[in-house]
Amino acid sequence: MDFHISPIVEDYRRRIDAFVARELIPLEADPASYDRHENIDLGLLATLRARAMAEGLWCLQLKPENGGAGLSRVGMAVCYEAMNYSIFGPVVFNSAAPDDGNMMVLEAVGTPAQREKWLKPIVRGEVRSAFAMTEPHPGGGSDPTMIRTTAERRGDTYVVHGHKWFITGGEEASHFILMARTSDDERHGLTAFMFHRDQPGWNIARRIPIMGPEEHGGHCELTFEGLEIPAENILLGEGQGLKVAQIRLGVARLTHCMRWLGLAERCVAIAREYAAERQGFGIRLADRESVQLMLGALAMNIEIGRLLVMKAAWELDQGGFARKEVSMAKVQVANTLHQAADIAIQINGARGYSKDTLLEWIYRYARQARLVDGADEVHRMVLNRWLETEGRNFWQWPVAELAS
Known part of the structure; x- marks a missing residue:
């Protein structure tokens, strides 16, 4: 696959980055931004959703005829990663679970009448x-x-x-x-x-x-x-429910990973910022080899996750099912997010364990990542089944057709 992204996708990514930095991150430190379940307050959410709509950053994953921007799965991977650099991002842009997966499956399998009745109100943000x-x-x-x-x-x-x-x-x-x-x-x-x-x-x-x-x-x-x-x-x-579930969950598992990558990167940023200013025993944390090793390994694991997500997204864009690729991405990214939150808390010390940063929020959220849409063990079992079936071909590269 070619790792270059289109100028259109890059434009969306830059605009999302700017929106997140300007509109969302400043709100995260204000207790008034949250409801009693520690998610964004619904009144505030409505205001931010209106702004996202006005800036053309709404439902990018859907086809234009259904109210979206028609992004490919690769384009979604780029944009979703940028969205979840803030904990509020996905729901503001209407790319959060479970609406995200539900909209995509309704778009894929719904009749015109079903899309009008069940999909369009979700797209409009009404339900x-x-x-x-x-x-x-x-x-x-x-x-x-x-x-x-x-x-x-x-x-x-x-x-x-x-x-x-x-x-x-x-x-x-x-x-x-x-x-x-x-x-x-x-x-x-x-x-x-x-x-x-x-x-x-x-x-x-x-x-x-x-x-x-x-x-x-x-x-x-x-x-x-x-x-x-x-x-x-x-x-x-009737009788096609398993197929509907496979259509929905395959992409939904991958979109979880797309979002979690952004959240893992945010953990790294919080850790690096603190390590750059905190000193102990006459040296900055950022200058300690132990901290550098933690952050370097974490950066590598995030990049491994990005590559797995991109490979799966590319396979989906080619019309494949990407079942192996999605399972590998799900295990890698879920565990990397958990690791990122844990390491960032460790570097921040007691501050990381407190509510003075987002890290304890992310840590609690991250633990569910290894359970939702299939536990780690289930995906590893699935991968072993592929290995048993394919043997060495498990790692086979797709071969391009010769030009005529």
């Missing part, structure tokens, strides 16, 4: 959304074939019974994508449905307390006791 797949034991988590929530067809309607949990954004969402079992078929037993929060027959049992900080709407436990969904709200067709 939030959630993806309801994960279930408590013995239901499905990383293995969607274990899903036990059922949708029984009755004429042109499906009646849903079941139990979901850790549904990100559930308390604030209006539009939900629901994964439910419609048959016992191993490959075609799941179906993806859309439903609205105002429909009867379901309930938010609780907002699950977490280490935090939390996304808007938290992580919720949902129960379904007769929710009725019309057949017209099925995505891609």
Whole structure:
């Protein structure tokens, strides 16, 4: 792949950088900028979203006909990294999970009528959304074939019974994508449905307390006791739920990595700034070899993550699935973010452990990165399956066609 980015993508990156530095970073130190769950205050968010829209930095990941800029996956990688240099960035630009993944899958598989009804309001920033797949034991988590929530067809309607949990954004969402079992078929037993929060027959049992900080709407436990969904709200067709999930999660896992790279770089910046001014025993921290080794290794690990993300993004842009590449990026970047926050706290000492910097916020947030959208161990297991299947070809380079 060619690592040059287009002038258009570079223009977006520069404008995002400037917006983040001017509009977002100054707000992070003000307690009034946060809601009670340690995310950006919704009133402030609305103001900043309007500014992002006005500057043409809104929903860059979608096609122009759906309200976006039509960025490629490679272009998204560049821009998302810049966005998440601030903890507030992704949600301000409407590129935060779960809306980000939900918008992209609705764009990819929704009918024109479904995109008008379910996608456009999210794009306009009028509603939030959630993806309801994960279930408590013995239901499905990383293995969607274990899903036990059922949708029984009755004429042109499906009646849903079941139990979901850790549904990100559930308390604030209006539009939900629901994964439910419609048959016992191993490959075609799941179906993806859309439903609205105002429909009867379901309930938010609780907002699950977490280490935090939390996304808007938290992580919720949902129960379904007769929710009725019309057949017209099925995505891609009955029995195609696993395919919908694969389409959504493949890109969504990678966009997590794109964003986390920016956050890891922010940790490095906070660490370097402090190391440059803090002295002990007659020497600056920045001049100590031990600190230099930590920061040098961290910079290398971030760059490894960037290369893996770019390779996966490039493969997706070529029309491939990039399953190996996404799994490798997910493990590398999630662990690098966790490492970046930990090292930055160590360099900052007690200051890093306090709320005088963003580092403790990022550290708590980073720990979930190794769990969401597939735990490290699941992705490593998947990679081993590829290795078992491909052997040495696991590392094979794609070969270009000869010019005619």
